[in-house]
Amino acid sequence: MAKTNEELKMIATQVRRDILRMVCMAKSGHPGGSMGSTDILTSLYFNEMNQNPATWTRDGKGQDMFILSAGHMTPVYYSVLARAGYFPADELGSFRQMGTRLQGHPSVRKNLPGIFQASGSLGQGLSAACGLALGKKLDQDPNFVYCLCGDGESEEGQIWEAGMFAVFHKLDNLIAMTDWNGQQIDGPVEKVAGEGDLAAKWEAWGWKVIVADGHDFDAIAKAFELAKAGKGSGQPTMILFKTEMGHGVSFMAGTHKWHGSVPKPEQLEQALNELGETPLGDF
Amino acid sequence: MKKYTDTGKKDTRSGFGVGLLKAGQANPNVVALTADLKGSLKMDAFAAEFPERFIQCGIAEANMVGAAAGLAITGKIPFIGSFAEFVTGRVYDQIRQEVAYGCTNVKIASSHAGITLGEDGATHQTMEDIALMRALPGMVVLNPCDFNQTVQATIAAAKYNGPVYLRFGRPSVPNFTPEDEPFVIGKAIVLNEGKDVTLIATGHTVWEALLAAEALEADGISAEVINMATIKPLDEEAIVKSAKKTGAVVVAEEHNMAGGLGEAVAGVLAKNLPTPVEFVNGQDRFGQSGTPSALMAAYGLDAPHIAEAAKKAVARK
Numbered sequence: 001m002a003k004t005n006e007e008l009k010m011i012a013t014q015v016r017r018d019i020l021r022m023v024c025m026a027k028s029g030h031p032g033g034s035m036g037s038t039d040i041l042t043s044l045y046f047n048e049m050n051q052n053p054a055t056w057t058r059d060g061k062g063q064d065m066f067i068l069s070a071g072h073m074t075p076v077y078y079s080v081l082a083r084a085g086y087f088p089a090d091e092l093g094s095f096r097q098m099g100t101r102l103q104g105h106p107s108v109r110k111n112l113p114g115i116f117q118a119s120g121s122l123g124q125g126l127s128a129a130c131g132l133a134l135g136k137k138l139d140q141d142p143n144f145v146y147c148l149c150g151d152g153e154s155e156e157g158q159i160w161e162a163g164m165f166a167v168f169h170k171l172d173n174l175i176a177m178t179d180w181n182g183q184q185i186d187g188p189v190e191k192v193a194g195e196g197d198l199a200a201k202w203e204a205w206g207w208k209v210i211v212a213d214g215h216d217f218d219a220i221a222k223a224f225e226l227a228k229a230g231k232g233s234g235q236p237t238m239i240l241f242k243t244e245m246g247h248g249v250s251f252m253a254g255t256h257k258w259h260g261s262v263p264k265p266e267q268l269e270q271a272l273n274e275l276g277e278t279p280l281g282d283f
Numbered sequence: 284m285k286k287y288t289d290t291g292k293k294d295t296r297s298g299f300g301v302g303l304l305k306a307g308q309a310n311p312n313v314v315a316l317t318a319d320l321k322g323s324l325k326m327d328a329f330a331a332e333f334p335e336r337f338i339q340c341g342i343a344e345a346n347m348v349g350a351a352a353g354l355a356i357t358g359k360i361p362f363i364g365s366f367a368e369f370v371t372g373r374v375y376d377q378i379r380q381e382v383a384y385g386c387t388n389v390k391i392a393s394s395h396a397g398i399t400l401g402e403d404g405a406t407h408q409t410m411e412d413i414a415l416m417r418a419l420p421g422m423v424v425l426n427p428c429d430f431n432q433t434v435q436a437t438i439a440a441a442k443y444n445g446p447v448y449l450r451f452g453r454p455s456v457p458n459f460t461p462e463d464e465p466f467v468i469g470k471a472i473v474l475n476e477g478k479d480v481t482l483i484a485t486g487h488t489v490w491e492a493l494l495a496a497e498a499l500e501a502d503g504i505s506a507e508v509i510n511m512a513t514i515k516p517l518d519e520e521a522i523v524k525s526a527k528k529t530g531a532v533v534v535a536e537e538h539n540m541a542g543g544l545g546e547a548v549a550g551v552l553a554k555n556l557p558t559p560v561e562f563v564n565g566q567d568r569f570g571q572s573g574t575p576s577a578l579m580a581a582y583g584l585d586a587p588h589i590a591e592a593a594k595k596a597v598a599r600k
Contacts, residue, residue: 059358067353108386116356118385121376127346128381131353131361134338138314139357158377161346168341 003046005217011083012042014280016248018079018092020271021282023262026096029104032258034076036214036243037148037179041076043220045084050143053085056113064143065116065132069125070150070179071105072260078102082283086114089283123156125149126176130166133174133236144228147176152184155193160205167206170234175227176207178238179214181245183256202238214241249274284500285475287493289457293430295486296394299451300325301430302437303362303392307333310360313441316351317364318344323453324364324394348374348389352381355388360441363389367396367450368409375415382446383419390440391416395453396426397537398565398582399487399575408570414542416448417515423468424515426450426536426544428489430458432512435466443468450486452537454575457490460510469513471521477507480593481525481532485511485544488535488563491579494586499593506593514544519551526558531596535563535589537579559599561592 003011015038023029045051049064056063068077075095082089087101094100101110105120116132119125129147136143149159166174178198186192202209208230212223220241227237245259246252249271252263263271307313307329315329316338330337338354340347344365351361363370370393371378382389393412400408416424425447427436433451440447474489475496484492489510496506507525511518526532532552534545545562552558565582579585 058356060356061358107384109384117352117387118380121380124345124349124377124380127349127377128353128356128385130346131350131355132357133353134350135354135357135359138335138354138359158343158345158349161341161343162349165340165343165346165350169338 008042008046008217010278011046011280012038013275014278015042015076015079015083016275017272017282019075020263020268022075022079022092022095024268025093027262028096029075029262030072030260031075031262032183032245032252032256033070033150033179033181034073035249035252036181036245036247037073038076038247039215039217040148040177040179040220040241041080043217043224044146045080047221048224049146053113056086058108058116060116060132061141062143065145067117067125067129067132067147068106068119069147070122070153071120071125074102074105077106081114083280087112092283122153123158126159126162129174129176130162130171133171134169136173145174147174149176149178151178151180151182151189151195151198154178154198155195163202163205163207166236171236172231172233174236176236176238178240179243180240181243183245183259185256185259187256198240206235208233208235208237210237210239212239212241214243215247284496287459287474289459291458292455293458294453294455295427295430295433295451296453297325298427298430298433299392299394299437299449300328302434304328304332305434306438306441307336310441312358313360313362314338314354315362315364316340316347318342318347318369320365324392326364344369344374345377348377349381351389352385352387361389362392364392364394366407367393367412368407371412371415372409379419383422387446388444389446391448393448393450396450397452397487398570398578399452399454399537401453401575401578402572404572405569410539410565410570412450413514413538413544417542417547421446422515423447425468425513426486427466427512428486428510429456429460431462432460432466435464436512439466439468452487456487459490466512469516469518471518472510472512473507474510475506475508477505477529479505479529479531480597481507481509481529482535482589482593483509483511483522483532483548484535485514487537488584491584491586492535492589495589495593498586498590504593504597511544514547517547517551519555522548522551523555526552526556530558530600532558532560533563533589533592533596534560535584537584539565539567541567559596561596563589563592
């Protein structure tokens with residue numbers, strides 16, 4: 001049963017609370033990008049993906065698969081997985097602690113359900129997603145492969161190697177997304193690397209390109225609908241989601257400063273007050 | 284000394300091509316990827332028989348590694364093929380993240396390894412690849428010595444569940460191992476029993492070690508020859524057993540000193556049975572253009588150099 005926008009908003013609010021509490025407990029982690037892509041991943045796991053935690057296996061047979069190419073966004077990834085039922089939400093409190101299944105970047109070595117591949121060394125996840133999509137084609141498995149990249153990450157040359165490969169091999173079961181927030185660790189993307197117009201670049205690469213507001217649940221749903229309609233076209237899809245780093249908390253929004261730094265206790269309190277509590281409850 | 288007959292020179296990369304085809308016939312999950320080197324890697328027969336399971340990646344090795352990892356996650360057994368330098372040094376991080384740390388069942392088919400790549404020169408001659416691959420936790424490192432053994436090593440790699448680095452080469456070399464001898468990963472093969480010195484060789488240096496053993500026999504030195512086709516996991520028991528018998532060891536490899544088989548063997552002996560060891564390798568150098576045999580001689584990797592090293596090792600007993 002599809003979630004309503006109100007339900008999605010409530011889950012996303014809880015996920016943002018989880019993100020902030022996780023990084024504050026761990027005293028490390030990447031809250032900014034996580035909060036920026038929260039609405040996308042919430043929509044993806046709760047409404048878009050054909051996925052089932054109860055029957056999940058790493059080979060992804062018979063289900064949709066997801067790769068977090070921008071692997072540092074584990075806070076949002078783990079929170080969404082937990083809230084979707086892959087593991088108990090209480091485990092979120094172990095994030096980045098010694099012995100945890102919730103490693104700083106996704107690991108397949110800790111038997112954490114939901115993780116298909118290790119990621120974090122930027123630029124590599126889209127290639128893995130291409131392999132998953134090709135594997136599904138060989139197996140005549142009609143499900144989709146999703147992959148979330150960062151715009152900063154897209155400075156890596158391998159992203160564009162994968163971009164060429166996906167078109168050449170007609171991976172129309174691959175739906176890639178870019179968290180297009182315009183920020184990276186050292187500052188605004190345009191000032192760090194002059195990346196330019198990602199929409200024009202992906203179009204030139206031969207992809208179907210959709211640009212959407214990554215904080216508007218209707219726009220997100222519409223983008224996925226268009227992307228899925230591309231099945232059979234022989235063309236992979238890139239959804240460029242316009243997002244805001246740190247979205248949802250006034251003092252964190254729209255700046256690179258919260259890419260990889262953690263709020264102080266009083267800042268956490270203010271952030272949680274701004275977000276408000278949800279019926280799902282904190283872990 | 285036990286006699287070995289060269290049944291006709293062949294390149295080990297052609298052994299890979301035959302092994303890949305056989306592995307593909309035996310298991311429909313075997314797929315092959317290359318970065319614009321289908322012909323050089325002898326993947327043509329596989330590609331012709333299984334066109335849908337042959338995946339051309341273009342000159343983009345980094346993406347090839349990731350795509351192979353993805354295919355492996357879905358249950359395929361991907362072999363990725365390129366020149367040794369471009370499928371190790373160029374993509375070390377991709378192999379580390381996607382294959383080794385990522386626990387994916389990817390087989391790295393590494394052709395034109397070592398200095399015998401020849402005329403293309405140092406840009407393409409890696410003498411460091413074994414070190415890179417050995418350093419990765421859980422990576423199996425194979426370096427078969429001739430055509431027949433490369434066929435079998437390829438089949439064994441396909442059957443093994445886990446990452447494998449399979450190293451072979453370009454030049455035609457004597458083909459002397461049994462045609463249908465199954466390759467056992469992690470097991471050293473004693474080619475000749477001896478009592479004065481142990482010659483441990485891998486890849487193209489194995490035939491050279493046999494020639495050296497013949498020459499040594501004429502000088503009254505009895506050399507044991509071990510084909511160390513698996514470099515990791517290393518057959519420590521075979522090394523210690525032989526060193527206990529002979530008391531002197533030579534390690535020969537078409538690779539530099541740092542991180543190679545020589546250091547691995549020395550480590551085993553230092554821990555278990557301190558023994559004089561001499562090293563036949565590229566030392567700490569880059570290669571250059573030349574014919575394979577001229578380069579093997581110039582870089583001190585051929586039979587006369589192995590025999591000379593054996594005498595030095597014996598003298599240190």
